[in-house]
Amino acid sequence: MTLIANHPPTAELQALDAAHHMHPFTHNDELAEKGARVITRARGVTLTDSDGNEYLDAMAGLWCVNIGYGRDEIAEVAARQMRELPYYNTFFQTSHVPGIALAAKLAELAPGDLNHVFFAGSGSEANDTNIRLVRTYWAQKGQPEKNIIISRKNAYHGSSMGSASLGGMTPMHEQGGLPIPDVHHIDQPHWWDEGGEMSREEFGLERARQLEKAIQELGPDRVAAFIGEPVQGAGGVVIPPDSYWPEIQRICDEYGILLIADEVICGFGRTGKWFGSQTYGIRPHIMTLAKGLSSGYAPIGASVVCEEVAAVIDACEFNHGYTYSGHPVTAAVALENLRILEEENIVDRVAEHAAPYLGEKWAGLADHPLVGEARTIGMMGTIALTPDASARAKFAGNAGDVGLICRENCFQNGLVMRHVGDRMIISPPLVITDAEIDTLVERAWTALDLTH
Numbered sequence: 001m002t003l004i005a006n007h008p009p010t011a012e013l014q015a016l017d018a019a020h021h022m023h024p025f026t027h028n029d030e031l032a033e034k035g036a037r038v039i040t041r042a043r044g045v046t047l048t049d050s051d052g053n054e055y056l057d058a059m060a061g062l063w064c065v066n067i068g069y070g071r072d073e074i075a076e077v078a079a080r081q082m083r084e085l086p087y088y089n090t091f092f093q094t095s096h097v098p099g100i101a102l103a104a105k106l107a108e109l110a111p112g113d114l115n116h117v118f119f120a121g122s123g124s125e126a127n128d129t130n131i132r133l134v135r136t137y138w139a140q141k142g143q144p145e146k147n148i149i150i151s152r153k154n155a156y157h158g159s160s161m162g163s164a165s166l167g168g169m170t171p172m173h174e175q176g177g178l179p180i181p182d183v184h185h186i187d188q189p190h191w192w193d194e195g196g197e198m199s200r201e202e203f204g205l206e207r208a209r210q211l212e213k214a215i216q217e218l219g220p221d222r223v224a225a226f227i228g229e230p231v232q233g234a235g236g237v238v239i240p241p242d243s244y245w246p247e248i249q250r251i252c253d254e255y256g257i258l259l260i261a262d263e264v265i266c267g268f269g270r271t272g273k274w275f276g277s278q279t280y281g282i283r284p285h286i287m288t289l290a291k292g293l294s295s296g297y298a299p300i301g302a303s304v305v306c307e308e309v310a311a312v313i314d315a316c317e318f319n320h321g322y323t324y325s326g327h328p329v330t331a332a333v334a335l336e337n338l339r340i341l342e343e344e345n346i347v348d349r350v351a352e353h354a355a356p357y358l359g360e361k362w363a364g365l366a367d368h369p370l371v372g373e374a375r376t377i378g379m380m381g382t383i384a385l386t387p388d389a390s391a392r393a394k395f396a397g398n399a400g401d402v403g404l405i406c407r408e409n410c411f412q413n414g415l416v417m418r419h420v421g422d423r424m425i426i427s428p429p430l431v432i433t434d435a436e437i438d439t440l441v442e443r444a445w446t447a448l449d450l451t452h
């Protein structure tokens with residue numbers, strides 16, 4: 001407690017961090033040499049580090065702080081709930097008010113007949129739940145062999161054994177015995193990197209039809225579900241061609257395949273509607289939620305399930321759950337976050353103003369000599385770094401070297417952007433102001449100049 005309340009100087013914190021803290025997705029020895037940036041506070045869209053430096057956080061943490069940092073209402077709700085009922089489970093025929101209220105609220109917000117909610121502690125856990133949900137669904141319907149889940153290369157669905165198997169990140173599959181059996185990956189709709197001579201829309205159709213081909217090869221009686229992020233986030237903000245999702249939907253409908261929309265990033269206003277499925281006209285049987293559900297103020301995940309799937313699952317004992325499924329404090333925090341999103345019209349403001357404004361400013365980065373495409377959808381953006389935009393060329397050397405330099409140059413200029421290979425991506429808090437968007441794009445331009 002003393003260390004937190006009254007922390008020592010940065011060098012001492014970095015030494016303790018290096019000695020004891022294993023960071024996720026990090027080469028920890030390399031980090032120990034230079035020392036981690038220690039973030040000590042945040043307000044709105046601004047982070048402050050232990051030396052007092054400020055950064056505009058264009059990533060909303062990890063795509064999650066949709067309402068911005070430092071909302072006292074959330075802290076107050078969490079404190080109140082901790083005093084009232086800090087924990088109780090929902091396993092053994094008990095329930096509690098925040099869990100009931102949040103499930104009902106999500107049923108109201110979710111599109112179509114997605115009316116049933118299974119809570120988890122994270123997006124990874126929710127996707128593990130989804131694997132078991134869809135396989136149990138088909139087994140209950142007398143088709144246990146219908147258990148293959150089709151996903152996409154370069155997708156990210158989490159880090160647990162199941163969710164990372166759904167994901168299509170090869171560096172993850174090279175470690176720890178992934179993927180689990182009966183997961184199949186098709187190519188992603190990444191036109192800039194993989195579209196060749198095809199138009200965006202032709203390419204979108206071609207990539208969607210890989211799903212049909214895979215179903216035919218594997219056998220429709222073997223394929224349980226297809227899972228996809230409406231926009232692949234961690235893969236580099238891969239904004240699909242408009243032709244892509246309608247064709248995926250047609251194929252799932254035609255072959256009787258369950259469709260899981262992983263809305264962990266796209267949910268809660270990120271693409272300009274409450275859910276990415278609404279932006280792309282997807283009608284999922286199950287949605288995966290996390291991140292923006294609590295704006296990252298507390299860890300939570302959820303599977304939101306349609307009437308038909310829920311009816312089959314509810315007719316058996318589904319032997320699955322987490323100690324923190326529907327945690328009362330987290331649920332109360334998520335409800336307060338949803339109240340803020342609704343009462344402050346944050347999603348409408350994104351659609352009507354913030355997203356078009358960001359889109360226009362971000363598009364200007366395409367004029368930089370280091371930039372190929374510059375795209376946004378809602379409040380997500382991506383730029384491809386390239387030595388030759390017209391040829392959609394790649395840099396020589398390791399993919400990601402230039403992106404890494406650019407990310408560091410962003411930090412030096414008070415901006416947090418993430419790199420995925422040689423691509424820079426953003427996903428700022430939805431409450432970012434016009435002036436802050438201007439600052440974001442100016443700093444990005446400066447970082448590109450320094451990288452050039």
Ligand code: PLP
Pocket residue numbers: 062121122123124125127156157158159229233234262263264265290291301
């Ligand atoms: N699904 C998607 C689309 C994600 O982007 C992530 C995390 O970035 C996850 C699932 C996993 O969520 P978590 O990190 O909460 O386990």
